Amino acid sequence: MGQLTPALAGGAAASPPRRIDTGKVLSLGALLAPAVLLLAVGLLWPFLMMLRMSFLDRFPDPTGLTLEFYTAVLTDTYFLRIIGRTFALGLVVTAITAVVAYPVAWYLARSRSRWKHLVFLGVISPLMVSIIVRTIGWTIILGNEGFINAMLTSLGIIDTPLRLMQSFWSVVAGMVHILIPFMVLSIASVLGKIDPSYAEAATVMGANPVRTFLKVTLPLSVQGIAAGSVIVFCLTVGAYVTPVMLGRGQVNVLAVTIHEQMVVLVDWPTGAVVAMVLTAGTMVVLTLYGLFLRRHAQR
Amino acid sequence: MSQPNAAAPPAARLPTSERVLNAYVIAVLVFLALPVFIVVPLAFSDDVSLSFPPRGFSLRWFANILERPEFGRAFALSAAIAIFATIVALTAGTLAALGLVRHRFPGRDATVTFFMTPLIFPAIVLGAALALMLSPLGLLRSFWGLALAHVVLTFPYVLRTALATLSEIDRALAEAAYTLGANRWKTFRHVTLPLMRPGLLAGATFALIVSFDEFTISMFLVGPGMMTLPLEMYNYAEFSLDPTIAAISTILLIITSVAIIVIEKLVGLGKQFS
Numbered sequence: 038m039g040q041l042t043p044a045l046a047g048g049a050a051a052s053p054p055r056r057i058d059t060g061k062v063l064s065l066g067a068l069l070a071p072a073v074l075l076l077a078v079g080l081l082w083p084f085l086m087m088l089r090m091s092f093l094d095r096f097p098d099p100t101g102l103t104l105e106f107y108t109a110v111l112t113d114t115y116f117l118r119i120i121g122r123t124f125a126l127g128l129v130v131t132a133i134t135a136v137v138a139y140p141v142a143w144y145l146a147r148s149r150s151r152w153k154h155l156v157f158l159g160v161i162s163p164l165m166v167s168i169i170v171r172t173i174g175w176t177i178i179l180g181n182e183g184f185i186n187a188m189l190t191s192l193g194i195i196d197t198p199l200r201l202m203q204s205f206w207s208v209v210a211g212m213v214h215i216l217i218p219f220m221v222l223s224i225a226s227v228l229g230k231i232d233p234s235y236a237e238a239a240t241v242m243g244a245n246p247v248r249t250f251l252k253v254t255l256p257l258s259v260q261g262i263a264a265g266s267v268i269v270f271c272l273t274v275g276a277y278v279t280p281v282m283l284g285r286g287q288v289n290v291l292a293v294t295i296h297e298q299m300v301v302l303v304d305w306p307t308g309a310v311v312a313m314v315l316t317a318g319t320m321v322v323l324t325l326y327g328l329f330l331r332r333h334a335q336r
Numbered sequence: 337m338s339q340p341n342a343a344a345p346p347a348a349r350l351p352t353s354e355r356v357l358n359a360y361v362i363a364v365l366v367f368l369a370l371p372v373f374i375v376v377p378l379a380f381s382d383d384v385s386l387s388f389p390p391r392g393f394s395l396r397w398f399a400n401i402l403e404r405p406e407f408g409r410a411f412a413l414s415a416a417i418a419i420f421a422t423i424v425a426l427t428a429g430t431l432a433a434l435g436l437v438r439h440r441f442p443g444r445d446a447t448v449t450f451f452m453t454p455l456i457f458p459a460i461v462l463g464a465a466l467a468l469m470l471s472p473l474g475l476l477r478s479f480w481g482l483a484l485a486h487v488v489l490t491f492p493y494v495l496r497t498a499l500a501t502l503s504e505i506d507r508a509l510a511e512a513a514y515t516l517g518a519n520r521w522k523t524f525r526h527v528t529l530p531l532m533r534p535g536l537l538a539g540a541t542f543a544l545i546v547s548f549d550e551f552t553i554s555m556f557l558v559g560p561g562m563m564t565l566p567l568e569m570y571n572y573a574e575f576s577l578d579p580t581i582a583a584i585s586t587i588l589l590i591i592t593s594v595a596i597i598v599i600e601k602l603v604g605l606g607k608q609f610s
Contacts, residue, residue, distance in 0.1 A: 061439065064435075065435050065439045065441060067431075068431045068432060068434050068435030068439075069431070069432055069435045069436075069447070071427065071428040071431055071432070072428045072429070072431065072432035072451055072491065072495070075424075075428055075487060075488060075491060076450065076451065076453070076454070076488065076491070078484070079466070079484050079485065079487065079488035080453060080454060080457065080462065080488055082469060083462070083465035083466045083468060083469040084457075084461075084462075084465050086465060086468050086469050087461065087464065087465040087468060090468060137364060140357060140360050140361070140364075141360075141361055141364050143357070144357055144358075144361045150358075156361060156365065158596070158600070159365040159368065159369070160364075160365070160368065162368065162369065162372075163368050164542075164545060164549075165545055165589075165592040165593075165596060166371070166372055166585070166588075166589060166592075167549055167565075167566060167569070167585060167588055168549055168551055168566060169551070169566050169569045169570055169573065169581070169585075170371065170372070170375055170569075170581070170582075170585035170588070170589075171371045171372075172371075173371075173375065173386070173573060173581055173582070173585075174370065174371020174372065174374045174375045175371055176386075177371075177374050177375070177378070177386055177387065177388050178370065178371070178374055178388075180387075182387050183387070183388065184374060184388045187387075187388065187389075214367065214368065214370075214371070217364070217368060218368075246353070267456065268455065268456060271456035271457075271458070272456070274458065275457075275458030275459050275460055275461070275552075276552075277459070277460050277551070277552045277555070278551050278552065278570075291460075292458070292459075292460040292552070295460050295461065295464060296460065296464075296555070299464050299467075299556075300556075305468075308464065309464075312458075312460070312461040312464060312465075315458050315460070315461060316457075316458060316461055319456060319457070319458055323456065
């Protein structure tokens with residue numbers, strides 16, 4: 038997203054300046070029209086319908102607009118707890134993913150090993166395995182009669198199986214697993230663009246490797262971490278399958294609640310309010326990212 | 337001895353630290369591959385429950401797939417949607433990328449951000465909102481409703497790779513063709529498009545995979561007789577946790593691996609992203 042901008046600006050610098058003419062504007066319009074139409078019909082319009090739904094006093098057959106459902110959701114400890122849990126899950130998963138992914142991204146960006154290509158395929162391979170399969174895999178690994186419990190029991194470490202499933206941390210494990218590729222790719226693309234001579238300069242000046250990393254390489258790669266974090270956070274807070282299948286009703290997050298309100302309870306206005314809370318959380322993160330990019334560009 | 341030039345390894349690449357890094361990378365790869373290593377052997381288990389380690393050897397779960405026509409139907413629907421969505425997203429994405437790279441205009445960055453929104457927009461909200469819109473139009477539980485959702489979802493993946501490839505293509509080549517008398521269409525057809533092909537193919541691969549694996553949005557749009565494969569598998573797993581799901585997964589894994597290897601040989605998928 039934001040990272041693309043410098044590359045695009047660089048491409049334009051090579052082209053000769055031209056004056057604005059109607060033909061150009063028309064051709065630009067024709068090129069962008071299908072995409073704009075697509076997103077207007079498939080994203081913007083349904084979103085606006087959902088936004089309106091969140092203010093309706095009842096559905097179907099609304100008689101007016103009201104803030105009643107917002108007040109109801111935002112003062113109910115049941116919903117507040119779910120909101121807190123969802124965003125906590127987002128933060129925890131983002132932090133763990135960033136820490137786990139960074140060295141792998143470093144390897145992909147810097148290594149000259151002939152295995153590098155295979156490592157890259159290995160990193161993106163989870164994206165090619167069905168989400169249901171991955172999640173069932175985790176159910177088997179973490180279940181009461183699962184892989185980990187069977188191993189620990191046979192080694193005599195535990196007598197009764199540990200309750201690894203149906204917990205916040207089992208959902209964290211499943212989410213981190215799914216989202217590592219996104220974080221690795223974001224960080225690696227930025228690390229790959231850093232001129233290695235900066236780090237060399239620091240080393241020549243007498244900085245030890247740790248200091249060189251903390252003072253030179255890490256700050257230069259912050260943009261990749263930020264871009265990856267936005268994607269990972271947004272995908273985590275909106276996730277449905279992993280919390281349902283690994284939480285088994287014990288880890289209620291916003292996505293599960295939205296589905297429950299709309300499909301099971303058929304309470305569309307409440308569901309729409311919860312959906313708006315989730316969307317607003319995503320927008321806040323995006324705004325923070327935008328501010329960060331602007332400050333980063335000024336430096 | 338390493339040569340004393342600018343490419344000399346920095347201090348952080350000392351042999352010991354490199355060994356530690358290699359071991360770490362291997363550990364992460366094992367973690368990433370873990371669920372697959374667990375699921376595939378279970379497809380051949382003789383046990384009726386999905387527990388590890390597998391007991392005995394049997395191919396009956398593969399036979400079970402064939403006995404249940406709903407899986408074949410769901411596979412066909414998922415494949416049709418994925419192919420349709422990829423073609424439409426590829427067309428719209430390539431055109432938009434040409435517009436965004438070749439033209440300067442106010443609000444360009446905002447347009448790129450808007451085009452990328454489906455990537456980070458909560459899928460659960462988009463699914464519910466699309467259901468809300470499609471329901472009065474009678475398009476709920478229809479191919480076209482699902483197709484629209486999947487085009488929107490795959491569009492950013494295609495646009496991103498198209499933008500990245502296009503901004504790296506030397507514009508001078510297209511201008512040379514144009515100067516030499518080729519019209520805009522010929523320039524695009526014979527110069528720009530062939531140069532973009534590897535990037536587009538990589539984007540299309542991602543779009544196909546993303547669409548084929550989509551669950552959350554489709555959950556609101558499917559219905560009896562109009563079920564995508566991930567949802568059919570989920571529904572099956574809700575009631576019977578026997579190794580049939582593992583068998584389907586194994587087949588899917590073989591299909592994707594073959595596809596990835598073919599594309600990797602053709603254009604080098606890794607090169608497109610690293």
